[in-house]
Each structure stands twice: as C-alpha cells, then as structure tokens.
Amino acid sequence: MAEPITLARPYAKAVFEAAKEHDAVDSWDQALAFVGLLAANKAVKNILANPGLSEQRKAELFFETAEEQMPEALRNFLLILAENKRLALLPEISTMFAFYRAELERTVNMKVSTAYEMTPEEQQHLAEALSRKLERKVILETAVDRSLIGGVVVNSGDMVIDASIRGKLAKMAKALGS
Structure with a gap:
C-alpha cells in the first residue's frame, strides 16, 4: 500500500495550484490547517474509518464542525476527497500544502x-x-x-x-x- 504522503501529494499540488491561481494561498493554508488538525484528531480518525458512514456523510461532518461558513471551494474539495475515499489524508495534504507555500515564498x-x-x-x-x-x-x-x-x-x-x-x-x- 502507498504511503499517505504519496497519496496526498497530487491533491495538495492541485489545490495549491488552484489557490495560487486565485491568489488565495494564505486563506487555503489556514483552511487546510484547520481541517487537517480536525482530521488528525483521534475521534475524527475513528469516524473516518467507520465503514457504516457514507463518504458524503463524513464530509458533511466537517462542514458541521466549522464554526463559520465554510468557503464553497473548500466544501467542494472535501467532497472530492470524500468521493475518492481520501478524507483521512487531510493532515498530509495540509502538510504538503504548507511545504509548497514555503517553497513559493x-x-x-x-x-x-x-x-x-x-x-x-x-x-x-x-x-x-x-x-x-x-x-x-x-x-x-x-x-x-x-x-x-x-x-x-x-x-x-x-x-x-x-x-x-x-x-x-x-x-x-x-x-x-x-
């Protein structure tokens, strides 16, 4: 099985390129850091590993957890991750995104x-x-x-x-x- 960071890399690269294109690297970095920390939480990991919940429902739990309105682009990104059963990769995606940002800056x-x-x-x-x-x-x-x-x-x-x-x-x- 591939390492999580290897699986996360294409998602991080794609979202980074999109954020750069829309001059939103800072806001995406903050948003991904938040959902990355959330996904790294032990209780959330258990939820993400639960086969009884649909991937759509798992993504919706992230939307419900956000204190303020989650940007539409982030919602769409989380739905793509859910569709591909990759929500558990959020901590690695956040780490890779931060690495790409540091390289850029x-x-x-x-x-x-x-x-x-x-x-x-x-x-x-x-x-x-x-x-x-x-x-x-x-x-x-x-x-x-x-x-x-x-x-x-x-x-x-x-x-x-x-x-x-x-x-x-x-x-x-x-x-x-x-």
Missing part, C-alpha cells in the same frame, strides 16, 4: 533549542545568519532545553545542526569508546 521554519533563553537580538542575529546561508527567509521557533548544557540545536525537516555541548560530549564519548 522561499521561507523555512526552524526550531532552535538552546540551554538558556535567547534574547531577541540573538534570535535576530541567528535568523539573519541562517537566512544568508540558506538563501531563504528563516522563521525561528525557540525552545529552552537545559539538557543541552550550552550551545544550540537547530532543526528543520530532516536537517539538524547540533552545536550543543551535549552533542559534542556525545561525539567525544563515541570516539573514545571506539
């Missing part, structure tokens, strides 16, 4: 963990340095992890830059153990 989200709270100036300096290196606008999400002892660990997707003291000690221990 040449941005990258990076999680930065440090042993101590970074000042706004340090955050700005790090973001600027990473932006120059990656040739993209860098959006930092910071967290404090006292176990690092010192230094920094930067994560973005499958890229990890470990410049922490904990990381250096682990490398030394491994080298000494070899």
Whole structure:
C-alpha cells in the first residue's frame, strides 16, 4: 500500500495550484490547517474509518464542525476527497500544502533549542545568519532545553545542526569508546 504522503501529494499540488491561481494561498493554508488538525484528531480518525458512514456523510461532518461558513471551494474539495475515499489524508495534504507555500515564498521554519533563553537580538542575529546561508527567509521557533548544557540545536525537516555541548560530549564519548 502507498504511503499517505504519496497519496496526498497530487491533491495538495492541485489545490495549491488552484489557490495560487486565485491568489488565495494564505486563506487555503489556514483552511487546510484547520481541517487537517480536525482530521488528525483521534475521534475524527475513528469516524473516518467507520465503514457504516457514507463518504458524503463524513464530509458533511466537517462542514458541521466549522464554526463559520465554510468557503464553497473548500466544501467542494472535501467532497472530492470524500468521493475518492481520501478524507483521512487531510493532515498530509495540509502538510504538503504548507511545504509548497514555503517553497513559493522561499521561507523555512526552524526550531532552535538552546540551554538558556535567547534574547531577541540573538534570535535576530541567528535568523539573519541562517537566512544568508540558506538563501531563504528563516522563521525561528525557540525552545529552552537545559539538557543541552550550552550551545544550540537547530532543526528543520530532516536537517539538524547540533552545536550543543551535549552533542559534542556525545561525539567525544563515541570516539573514545571506539
């Protein structure tokens, strides 16, 4: 069986191209993030897996859950997904859409963990340095992890830059153990 992300890719690409064409990337990103989070909920997953409910009814449950009026284009997209029995792919579709948007806007989200709270100036300096290196606008999400002892660990997707003291000690221990 194909991986969910592989099945989600053509839907995400199609909806992204349509959103781009209508200059609605931001609103679609927000809408897909909402329905993606909803579909990732354990109770909703159980409903989507229920063979006793029609696919049409499953889509209607999304419409009923929306606090405000759901845009017609999103309703139609959810109906297409329901027709193809792909509503469960909404979290992956949302993730892929966000990836396509980041590519379009040449941005990258990076999680930065440090042993101590970074000042706004340090955050700005790090973001600027990473932006120059990656040739993209860098959006930092910071967290404090006292176990690092010192230094920094930067994560973005499958890229990890470990410049922490904990990381250096682990490398030394491994080298000494070899």
